[in-house]
Amino acid sequence: MRHAWNFSFFHDFDTSWCNFLSTRLFHGSTPTAMLSSRVGQQLGCPTKSLMGWLASKFFKWHNEILEENAAKLCGIRPDDAVLEVGYGPGLGLLVAAPLLSGPKGKLIGVDCSEYMYKMASEKVKDLIMSGKVTLHLGRVEAMPFDDSSMDKVYHCNCYYFWSDLKAGASELHRVMKPGGLMVTTLQVKSVAFAASKGFLKGDSWRPEMYMEALRAAGFTNVKMESRVDKGITFQAIFGTSSK
Numbered sequence: 001m002r003h004a005w006n007f008s009f010f011h012d013f014d015t016s017w018c019n020f021l022s023t024r025l026f027h028g029s030t031p032t033a034m035l036s037s038r039v040g041q042q043l044g045c046p047t048k049s050l051m052g053w054l055a056s057k058f059f060k061w062h063n064e065i066l067e068e069n070a071a072k073l074c075g076i077r078p079d080d081a082v083l084e085v086g087y088g089p090g091l092g093l094l095v096a097a098p099l100l101s102g103p104k105g106k107l108i109g110v111d112c113s114e115y116m117y118k119m120a121s122e123k124v125k126d127l128i129m130s131g132k133v134t135l136h137l138g139r140v141e142a143m144p145f146d147d148s149s150m151d152k153v154y155h156c157n158c159y160y161f162w163s164d165l166k167a168g169a170s171e172l173h174r175v176m177k178p179g180g181l182m183v184t185t186l187q188v189k190s191v192a193f194a195a196s197k198g199f200l201k202g203d204s205w206r207p208e209m210y211m212e213a214l215r216a217a218g219f220t221n222v223k224m225e226s227r228v229d230k231g232i233t234f235q236a237i238f239g240t241s242s243k
């Protein structure tokens with residue numbers, strides 16, 4: 001059975017998972033706030049550690065449908081230059097790459113986690129060797145790409161971990177060609193649950209905050225729609241890079 005990245009996983013298994021982590025990693029004495037913060041850090045930028053490994057397994061088990069849809073909804077054409085922000089273990093890279101079948105088609109990824117960079121690089125090593133995919137270790141807030149160089153951008157379960165929403169949205173706008181489509185996928189209910197547990201900081205997880213940052217950066221037609229795929233309901237946020 002395939003899953004979307006559903007924070008209700010935490011809801012269902014919250015007690016046992018947190019107990020396991022607190023017993024093994026914090027000797028049972030860790031305050032909940034510290035544990036929530038550690039979990040949030042590992043979901044936001046996994047490191048090579050037990051918790052980072054658990055986070056990567058969690059992404060693989062629960063994110064497939066959202067990743068698939070993020071890649072598909074941005075309307076990739078064979079010769080596009082496409083960027084995925086926060087590729088994590090690389091599920092969405094495997095969906096997008098075959099759509100870029102033209103000779104000019106290329107897929108670029110940026111992720112701030114060295115652990116995810118290594119894991120995804122291994123997963124798509126043949127695509128990297130063939131020159132179809134290039135992965136970068138870096139942050140959305142300052143990307144090493146030329147202005148107006150990307151036709152499409154997608155990301156999944158990602159913007160709520162950015163250190164600065166406005167800077168991230170503005171960088172997306174800078175690197176996108178005029179008229180390019182940006183898509184992100186998420187499950188608002190699950191993200192709200194994660195925020196209520198302290199895994200996400202502040203209010204920047206709220207879709208309205210991200211949509212506001214997109215509009216301020218110069219995106220138009222910014223909207224959020226609910227979609228259903230294989231029985232899973234999720235939300236997709238769209239924005240067109242107007243210049």
Ligand SMILES: C[S@@+](CC[C@H](N)C(=O)[O-])C[C@H]1O[C@@H](n2cnc3c(N)ncnc32)[C@H](O)[C@@H]1O
Nearest residue numbers: 044045059063086088111112113139140161162
């Ligand atoms: C929750 S994971 C989602 C991974 C993947 N998109 C998926 O759905 O399976 C968030 C990913 O975004 C990356 N990330 C978080 N903040 C970032 C930033 N500011 N710039 C680039 N990548 C970031 C993390 O390292 C992590 O791989």
